[in-house]
Amino acid sequence: xxxxxxxxxxxxxxxxxxxxxxxxxxxxxxxxxxxxxxxxxxxxxxxxxxxxxxxxxxxxxxxxxxxxxxxxxxxxxxxxxxxxxxxxxxxxxxxxxxxxxxxxxxxxxxxxxxxxxxxxxxxxxxxxxxxxxxxxxxxxxxxxxxxxxxxxxxxxxxxxxxxxxxxxxxxxxxxxxxxxxxxxxxxxxxxxxxxxxxxxxxxxxxxxxxxxxxx
Amino acid sequence: xxxxxxxxxxxxxxxxxxxxxxxxxxxxxxxxxxxxxxxxxxxxxxxxxxxxxxxxxxxxxxxxxxxxxxxxxxxxxxxxxxxxxxxxxxxxxxxxxxxxxxxxxxxxxxxxxxxxxxxxxxxxxxxxxxxxxxxxxxxxxxxxxxxxxxxxxxxxxxxxxxxxxxxxxxxxxxxxxxxxxxxxxxxxxxxxxxxxxxxxxxxxxxxxxxxxxxxxxxxxxxxxxxxxxxxx
Numbered sequence: 541x542x543x544x545x546x547x548x549x550x551x552x553x554x555x556x557x558x559x560x561x562x563x564x565x566x567x568x569x570x571x572x573x574x575x576x577x578x579x580x581x582x583x584x585x586x587x588x589x590x591x592x593x594x595x596x597x598x599x600x601x602x603x604x605x606x607x608x609x610x611x612x613x614x615x616x617x618x619x620x621x622x623x624x625x626x627x628x629x630x631x632x633x634x635x636x637x638x639x640x641x642x643x644x645x646x647x648x649x650x651x652x653x654x655x656x657x658x659x660x661x662x663x664x665x666x667x668x669x670x671x672x673x674x675x676x677x678x679x680x681x682x683x684x685x686x687x688x689x690x691x692x693x694x695x696x697x698x699x700x701x702x703x704x705x706x707x708x709x710x711x712x713x714x715x716x717x718x719x720x721x722x723x724x725x726x727x728x729x730x731x732x733x734x735x736x737x738x739x740x741x742x743x744x745x746x747x748x749x750x751x752x753x754x755x
Numbered sequence: 756x757x758x759x760x761x762x763x764x765x766x767x768x769x770x771x772x773x774x775x776x777x778x779x780x781x782x783x784x785x786x787x788x789x790x791x792x793x794x795x796x797x798x799x800x801x802x803x804x805x806x807x808x809x810x811x812x813x814x815x816x817x818x819x820x821x822x823x824x825x826x827x828x829x830x831x832x833x834x835x836x837x838x839x840x841x842x843x844x845x846x847x848x849x850x851x852x853x854x855x856x857x858x859x860x861x862x863x864x865x866x867x868x869x870x871x872x873x874x875x876x877x878x879x880x881x882x883x884x885x886x887x888x889x890x891x892x893x894x895x896x897x898x899x900x901x902x903x904x905x906x907x908x909x910x911x912x913x914x915x916x917x918x919x920x921x922x923x924x925x926x927x928x929x930x931x932x933x934x935x936x937x938x939x940x941x942x943x944x945x946x947x948x949x950x951x952x953x954x955x956x957x958x959x960x961x962x963x964x965x966x967x968x969x970x971x972x973x974x975x976x977x978x979x980x981x982x983x984x985x986x987x
Contacts, residue, residue, distance in 0.1 A: 591847055616849025627844025629835055631777045643769040644850055669780070670839070678839075689848060 541568040544693055544724045545590055549599035552589050559585035561748035562599065567726060570719050574739035575728040582748040583728035584623070587695040590726065591621040604692060620691030622699060626682035630671035634661050634681050637670055641685040655687035658714055675702030683714065694718060696727040700734055712738045763854040770858025775865060777835055784828065784866050789873060792824040796877045806883060811952050813882040814945035818901075818938050820874055821867065825905055825934075826927050828866055829913040832859060837917055842985065852982030856910055860977065864906035871898050884949045893948035893959045900963055901941040904970035908933050911977040914984050940966040 545567035552560040560582050567573050575583040588594040590603055592612035601608035606615040628637050635656065642652045656662040659680040670678060679702050686694065694715070700708050715725050715738060729735040736742060744752035778784050799816045803809050809816075836842035845855060875894065878884060886894060912930045916922040940962045946952060947959030 592849075593847060613849065616847060621847045623840070623843075623847075625840030625843070627841050627847075628839045629773065629777060629841055630838050631781045631835060632773070633780075636773075636776055636780075640769055640773045641848075643772070644766050644845075644848075646765055685844075 541570075543567070544569050544571075545601075545603050545726070547586075547589070547599065547601045550589060550596050550601050551598035552585055552594045553597050554585065554594070558748055559594070560589065563589075563745075563748070563750055565743070565750060567724060569722070569724050571741060572715060572719055572725045572727070572739045574732070574735045574742045575726065575745050576730070576732045576735070576742060577745035577751075581745045583745050584697055585748070586745065587621060587623075587697055587726060587728055590615075590693065591619050591695050592616045593621070618691065619693040619695055620686040620689055621695040621697075622682055622686055623697045624701075626670075626678045627685070628670040628678060628681055631669060633667045633669055634673070634677075634684075635666045637681055638684045638688060642688040645689050647688040647690065651688050651690075655684040658687065658717075659684040660710060676704055676707045679703055680707065680710075683711065687714075687718075692723055694723055694725045694727075696725065698729055698731075699727055700729060700731055708734065759851070762851045763857065766851045766854025767857040767861065770855055771861040771865075774832065774835075774859060774862030778862075778866060783831055784870065788824050788827050788831075788866075789870060791827065792820045792870060792874055793877060795820045795823055796874060796881060800881045809882040810884055810949075813878050813884045813951060814949055815942045816882070817871075817874055817878045817945060818941045821871055821905075822931065822934060822938060824870055824874075825863075825867060825909055826930065828863060828870075829909040829930065830923065830926055832863060832910070833913040833917040833922075842917060846985055852985060853978055855985075856914070856977055856981035859913075860906040860910040860974075863909050864902050867905055867909075868898065868902045871902065884951065886949050887956065889956050890948040890950060893956060893963070894945060896963050897941055897944040897948060897959065897966065900966040900970055901937055901944075904937045904966060904973050905934060907970060907973035907977045908937070911973065911981060911984075914981055917985070936969050937966065940969065 543566055545565060547563050547565040550560055550563045551558060563586060575586055577583055585594055589596060589601060592608060592615040595612065596609050603615045604618055638652050638656055661680050661684055665677060670681060673681065699711060703711060719725060727735060742754050743750055800809060803812065912926060912933060916926045916929060944959040944962035947954045947956055950956060
């Protein structure tokens with residue numbers, strides 16, 4: 541099975557604080573990997589290293605064959621990271637936000653329509669400004685923007701935050717569909733119970749190290 | 756295969772359309788910046804309540820009002836990027852930084868140029884300046900090259916201050932000294948165009964040439980520095 545993410549003894553530092561203290565991780569295509577652990581354990585840092593945002597100080601890492609030590613910026617076009625903020629333009633409507641990302645990457649109008657339909661932000665929400673959306677609706681809009689970017693590796697930090705029960709079910713279904721169409725998902729979540737049913741593998745992160753793994 | 760040039764062009768177009776759409780949706784330029792610049796021009800007229808003096812200093816007042824208004828537009832241009840982490844999202848997505856720089860600069864230039872046209876009309880009425888046909892052509896040329904320079908330098912410094920704490924006060928401190936050459940050049944060129952203070956129309960073109968050099972330098976520096984700057 542193709543290895544999408546491979547980290548070997550990775551040490552990463554945030555403002556002189558060792559956020560990751562020698563992580564070993566291999567993620568294969570089609571997996572949904574859940575990272576869980578207490579606050580400050582290093583879950584978000586793992587995602588940021590995989591997204592090419594946080595440099596590796598020691599160890600080796602690659603994402604989709606791209607060396608994270610030497611070419612970490614090249615990996616960004618192929619990964620989609622959704623962090624704590626949604627990355628939306630609050631003065632733009634839902635449709636304009638998704639269309640902006642589509643035009644930035646050269647995606648078609650059909651892809652925009654499909655993403656909006658899948659995230660259920662078409663219809664009455666299409667022309668609503670992002671500033672007027674609920675937290676869950678903003679999250680869906682951000683996910684639709686991620687979809688039109690055609691990312692092969694989805695890195696999601698607390699993706700269920702702000703979503704209602706229906707929204708969470710829809711998100712889980714979208715992640716499963718994305719995986720079936722060839723994507724790989726790594727998500728960090730506090731809501732372990734919720735995400736366990738979705739994940740193909742659960743990895744425990746603590747103190748910047750991986751302390752457990754279960755399938 | 757998509758070349759870098761095609762990517763830059765695509766990202767630039769997406770960013771300029773997005774920024775102008777945000778302005779169209781919010782009408783901040785129309786409802787806040789334009790009235791502010793109008794008030795500045797009127798306050799200048801009150802403060803220098805003498806037709807002779809006003810005609811003499813009209814070019815400087817026009818460009819000072821433009822610079823003050825530009826500070827608000829630049830702040831606004833980057834506030835929309837940071838409000839919900841959109842600039843981070845662009846960076847995370849590996850969006851071509853040169854495309855972002857060009858797109859944001861172009862959007863800023865369009866807004867500044869529209870504002871300058873309004874301020875020119877206000878100056879003609881309030882300060883009773885009467886340029887000749889050649890003077891209008893020279894004023895127009897000055898506005899075009901000065902706007903290009905201001906657009907580039909405004910975007911560069913706006914990006915520099917975007918992530919900084921206290922950016923509202925930091926931006927004027929950084930930006931105003933950097934645009935001083937444009938203020939001087941544009942004021943001298945407009946003085947020549949208005950033939951104010953005994954200046955002759957032909958004296959303006961060398962200043963316009965100098966403004967074009969500034970625009971080129973600011974554009975080149977911005978193109979090189981913007982990517983590493985937003986990365987930090």
